[in-house]
Amino acid sequence: MSITYTERYGEVGASLSFDITEVLFSKRSPFQRVEVVQTAHFGKLLVIDGFVMLTERDEFVYHEMMSHVPLFVHPEPKRVLVIGGGDGGTVRECLRHSRIEHIDLVDIDELVSEACLEHIPAVAEGLKSPRVTCRYEDGVAFVEECREQYDIILVDSTDPISVGEGLFTESFYRNCFNLLGEKGILVAQSESPAWQSSVVKRINQKLKKIFPLVHFYQAFIPTYPSGFWTFCMASKGPHPLNDFREARYRKANLSFRYYNEELHRGAFALPTYVKELLNEI
Amino acid sequence: MSITYTERYGEVGASLSFDITEVLFSKRSPFQRVEVVQTAHFGKLLVIDGFVMLTERDEFVYHEMMSHVPLFVHPEPKRVLVIGGGDGGTVRECLRHSRIEHIDLVDIDELVSEACLEHIPAVAEGLKSPRVTCRYEDGVAFVEECREQYDIILVDSTDPISVGEGLFTESFYRNCFNLLGEKGILVAQSESPAWQSSVVKRINQKLKKIFPLVHFYQAFIPTYPSGFWTFCMASKGPHPLNDFREARYRKANLSFRYYNEELHRGAFALPTYVKELLNEI
Numbered sequence: 054m055s056i057t058y059t060e061r062y063g064e065v066g067a068s069l070s071f072d073i074t075e076v077l078f079s080k081r082s083p084f085q086r087v088e089v090v091q092t093a094h095f096g097k098l099l100v101i102d103g104f105v106m107l108t109e110r111d112e113f114v115y116h117e118m119m120s121h122v123p124l125f126v127h128p129e130p131k132r133v134l135v136i137g138g139g140d141g142g143t144v145r146e147c148l149r150h151s152r153i154e155h156i157d158l159v160d161i162d163e164l165v166s167e168a169c170l171e172h173i174p175a176v177a178e179g180l181k182s183p184r185v186t187c188r189y190e191d192g193v194a195f196v197e198e199c200r201e202q203y204d205i206i207l208v209d210s211t212d213p214i215s216v217g218e219g220l221f222t223e224s225f226y227r228n229c230f231n232l233l234g235e236k237g238i239l240v241a242q243s244e245s246p247a248w249q250s251s252v253v254k255r256i257n258q259k260l261k262k263i264f265p266l267v268h269f270y271q272a273f274i275p276t277y278p279s280g281f282w283t284f285c286m287a288s289k290g291p292h293p294l295n296d297f298r299e300a301r302y303r304k305a306n307l308s309f310r311y312y313n314e315e316l317h318r319g320a321f322a323l324p325t326y327v328k329e330l331l332n333e334i
Numbered sequence: 335m336s337i338t339y340t341e342r343y344g345e346v347g348a349s350l351s352f353d354i355t356e357v358l359f360s361k362r363s364p365f366q367r368v369e370v371v372q373t374a375h376f377g378k379l380l381v382i383d384g385f386v387m388l389t390e391r392d393e394f395v396y397h398e399m400m401s402h403v404p405l406f407v408h409p410e411p412k413r414v415l416v417i418g419g420g421d422g423g424t425v426r427e428c429l430r431h432s433r434i435e436h437i438d439l440v441d442i443d444e445l446v447s448e449a450c451l452e453h454i455p456a457v458a459e460g461l462k463s464p465r466v467t468c469r470y471e472d473g474v475a476f477v478e479e480c481r482e483q484y485d486i487i488l489v490d491s492t493d494p495i496s497v498g499e500g501l502f503t504e505s506f507y508r509n510c511f512n513l514l515g516e517k518g519i520l521v522a523q524s525e526s527p528a529w530q531s532s533v534v535k536r537i538n539q540k541l542k543k544i545f546p547l548v549h550f551y552q553a554f555i556p557t558y559p560s561g562f563w564t565f566c567m568a569s570k571g572p573h574p575l576n577d578f579r580e581a582r583y584r585k586a587n588l589s590f591r592y593y594n595e596e597l598h599r600g601a602f603a604l605p606t607y608v609k610e611l612l613n614e615i
Contacts, residue, residue, distance in 0.1 A: 057349075066374035068338075072347035093347040111528070114605070247392070247556045273554065273562035273605070275528045280561020281554035308606075315603040322600025324395070324554070324592045 058090050058098065060105055062278045065248050069276070071095060077172050082164040084216050089172040095276065097173050099140055101165070101211055108276045112142055112176060115242070117312040118272040118320070119284060120146035123205050123238045124153075125298050125317065126291045130204040131155070134232065136192035136220060138209030139165030141177035147207075148179045149307055156185045157201070161216060163189040193219035196228035203232050208241035213252055221252075223259045226287070230263050239287045243269065246327045247279040257331050260287040268293050269331060270320040272311070283327075293321055339371050339379065341386055343559045346529045350386075350557070352376055358453050363445040365497050370453040376557065378454050380421055382446070382492055389557045393423055393457060396523070398593040399553040399601070400565060401427035404486050404519045405434075406579050406598065407572045411485040412436070415513065417473035417501060419490030420446030422458035428488075429460045430588055437466045438482070442497060444470040474500035477509035484513055489522035494533055502533075504540045507568070511544050520568045524550060527608045528560040538612050541568040549574050550612060551601040553592065564608075574602055 057070040071092045078089035088100040096109025107115065120143055124130055131154045133147050139160030147153050158180065160166065166187065169177035180187055188195065206229050211217035219225055220241075229239050241260075244252045246269075253269070260267045264287035274282040286293050302314055328334045338351040352373045359370035369381040377390025388396065401424055405411055412435045414428050420441030428434050439461065441447065447468065450458035461468055469476065487510045492498035500506055501522075510520050520541075525533045527550075534550070541548045545568035555563040567574050578598055609615045 065376070066353035067376075068351045070349045070351070095346070095348075245556075247554065271554070273528065273552070273560070275526075275560035275562055279554070279556035281556055310607050311605045313603075313606045313609070316605060319600035319603025322594075322596040322603075324597060325594045326591050328594070 058092070058100070060103065062248060071098065073098075078168045080164055080168070082162050084162045087162070087164045087168050089168050099165075099169060099173060102215065104212060105276050106211070107140060107142060107176065109173065109175075111274060111276055114272050114274050114311045115282070116142035116146045117309050118270070119143050119207055119209060119240055119242065121309065121312045122270060122284070122293070122317060122320070123207070123240045123286060124150050125302050126286075126288070126293055126296050127204050127238050128236055128291060128296070128298075132201075132203045133157075134159070134203040134206045136160075136196070136206065136208050136210065137217070138207065139163070140169045140173070141166065141180040143207055143209045144182070144185055145176065145179035148182055148184060150305070154184065157203075158185060158187045159192045159195045160187070160189060161191050191219075193225055196225060196232060199232055201232065202234050204234055204237060206233060206237070206239045208239065210242060212244070221256060221259075223262065226259055226263050230289070233289055235289060236291055237289045238291060239264070241285050241287075243283045243285040245277065245279040245281050246283055246330055247281045249278065250330055253283060253327075254330055256285055260285060264288060265290070266292060268321060269323060269327070271323065272320065294318055339373070339381070341384065343529060352379065354379075359449045361445060361449070363443050365443045368443070368445045368449050370449050380446075380450060380454060383496065385493060386557050387492070388421060388423060388457065390454065390456070392555060392557055395553050395555050395592045396563070397423035397427045398590050399551070400424050400488055400490060400521055400523065402590065402593045403551060403565070403574070403598060403601070404488070404521045404567060405431050406583050407567075407569070407574055407577050408485050408519050409517055409572060409577070409579075413482075413484045414438075415440070415484040415487045417441075417477070417487065417489050417491065418498070419488065420444070421450045421454070422447065422461040424488055424490045425463070425466055426457065426460035429463055429465060431586070435465065438484075439466060439468045440473045440476045441468070441470060442472050472500075474506055477506060477513060480513055482513065483515050485515055485518055487514060487518070487520045489520065491523060493525070502537060504543065507540055507544050511570070514570055516570060517572055518570045519572060520545070522566050522568075524564045524566040526558065526560040526562050527564055527611055528562045530559065531611055534564060534608075535611055537566055541566060545569060547571070547573060549602060550604060550608070552604065553601065575599060
């Protein structure tokens with residue numbers, strides 16, 4: 054007998070299946086169904102409403118690229134706001150920078166953190182750090198009401214449907230802009246230009262109305278739709294390449310599994326069809 | 335009723351399925367089964383022995399990256415040898431360079447070209463060019479016996495199993511080396527570092543024994559295993575970045591859907607785990 058977990062990619066009439074051995078966790082919160090599944094070759098999978106959020110095998114790609122790219126561009130990052138990201142992977146990567154004094158994590162659903170703390174602790178452990186405050190509330194309302202200031206905001210959301218939808222709106226981005234300090238940077242996961250091009254296009258259009266600098270960068274994430282994933286960096290001032298802090302990167306001497314100095318630059322070199330999508334040529 | 339075509343990725347216990355509407359072509363040659371399938375969202379699929387060789391939707395990525403990267407590095411490319419590539423996509427891209435005088439295509443299986451000329455002519459049409467000679471014979475024997483000289487050899491092979499296996503051996507690479515002129519460059523498709531890392535490692539080790547310069551570069555090909563695909567450039571002299579012919583690239587003024595100047599450079603910026611695999615750090 055073979056048991057598979059299958060994610061359906063409706064936009065392109067395709068699906069990706071993984072051989073699995075066991076369902077370790079499956080609970081429904083008021084917001085969504087959260088599952089942890091043991092696979093044969095990808096370690097554990099975190100699945101929300103039928104979409105793969107992370108696999109133990111390749112989660113480092115997403116979490117390193119979401120965090121370190123802006124952290125090595127901002128001139129003096131001290132305070133980070135993570136919206137979504139209840140699995141803890143993004144927080145874990147931010148904590149590796151000793152200059153980071155405080156991280157607020159705002160995820161609507163505590164069940165995500167519970168599942169990961171229990172079953173995928175290597176990803177979630179950072180949530181327990183004294184430098185981190187976890188708030189389980191609506192990120193959309195949080196950025197509207199918050200009066201704190203942040204150097205970096207990381208939007209580590211699910212897809213722009215159901216629970217995640219509010220994290221892709223112009224008013225959400227505008228509230229984020231207002232929470233950011235003078236040299237502030239927002240990075241949002243921004244889906245696949247290969248299979249979800251209209252989403253990428255809309256994120257770009259909305260952010261360009263609000264931020265002076267908007268640049269997309271890319272990473273290979275085999276277990277996300279198409280494997281071709283992007284992040285959008287919207288900045289109040291620092292430029293992703295011209296202001297890349299090489300000296301700080303070298304001095305930090307952190308070991309990464311995906312990110313590195315040349316890759317920081319290379320990740321912004323987009324295929325022609327993606328540049329066209331973003332109206333950059 | 336829904337009908338799907340499914341490719342199984344045995345190494346990682348996963349599979350990718352496409353909704354299909356029709357099987358247009360399915361014949362067995364002495365070497366392999368060749369199929370053309372109509373999908374709902376990817377145009378036509380060319381399938382050999384159950385592995386996707388190309389889809390109309392994203393074939394441009396593979397064919398542009400295999401061809402233009404070495405063509406804009408070699409100082410004076412005139413003669414190209416394509417081993418495999420019976421679908422014609424690589425030949426089509428090479429023909430766009432007016433300085434290319436002649437292309438020899440050597441594919442073991444004429445049935446591949448027949449299927450593509452009939453069902454995917456936009457990919458295959460270059461095969462009929464007066465600048466192209468198609469030879470349907472064993473590429474391994476061809477490079478052993480051939481006394482011609484080439485500027486560029488492109489190994490556009492299937493996977494290193496059954497028919498394609500001989501195109502991944504040290505003796506094959508050595509024969510290619512001997513057919514190349516003084517500034518000659520070989521590019522071989524070199525599988526996925528995410529899901530087929532041992533193959534990538536072996537190609538690297540073998541080519542480094544023979545060529546003074548060996549560099550891998552990468553592209554997003556969503557319909558290949560993991561979507562993370564590499565090409566290996568083995569060169570007798572020209573360096574992929576230091577000898578990139580920017581002026582010629584600009585003067586050529588060709589329009590590409592994937593390839594571009596910044597991407598040429600960015601494609602060589604590899605993730606840390608891939609650099610480790612290649613012993614580059």
